[in-house]
Amino acid sequence: MIDDTLFHPFATTGAIARLKEELDTYGKLVVGFDFDNTIFDFHNNGGNYSDIIKILQECKKLGFTLCLFTAEPNEEWLKWKVAYCKHFGIEPDYVNDSPLFQGTKKPFFSILLDDRAGLESAYYTLASVIKYANSKPCKQGG
Incomplete structure (x- = not known):
């Protein structure tokens, strides 16, 4: 039986603390994000993807590294997807590649926004860290 309470050091509270520490140490985060059904309505189901686009825009303003x-x-189609990102002010710094561990199969990111990987939880975790970044006397990336 799986319990509905997760006791893991990097559950939500621990993940937020870890990201804040990473932000304080490096001055930015690496935000990985998916395209289809994360920032674009691939299945044409009428979903609203503006909240994810807005949070990625805020990440860009803060100088975070964006990885599509x-x-x-x-x-x-890949070029079109990158152009779509640029149109919304979320031009990726990397596309299907990572700023670290290049040439390996494991993508690197501080946090991932993906419709199949806990998008809601990642969104609220990232929003909390952005609020923290914006409350600092000397904002990151600016």
Whole structure:
């Protein structure tokens, strides 16, 4: 039986503390994000993706590194996805690659926004850290 309470050092509270520490240490975070059904209505179900776009815009303003991870084999469609990101002010610094551990199969990010990987939890965790970053006397990235 799986308990509905998670006692793990990096559950929500621990994850927020870890990200704040990383922000304080490095001055920024690496935010990985998916495209389809995370910032774009791939299945055309009428979903609203503006909250995720807004939080990524805030990350960009703070000087965070944005990494787009998308399973897009078509080069033209990949270019379109990057252009879509640019249009909304969330131009990725990396596309299907990481600022660290390049050339490996493991993507690196401080936090991941992905419709299949706990998007809601990651959103609220990141929002908490952004609020913390904006409350600091000398804001990051500016």
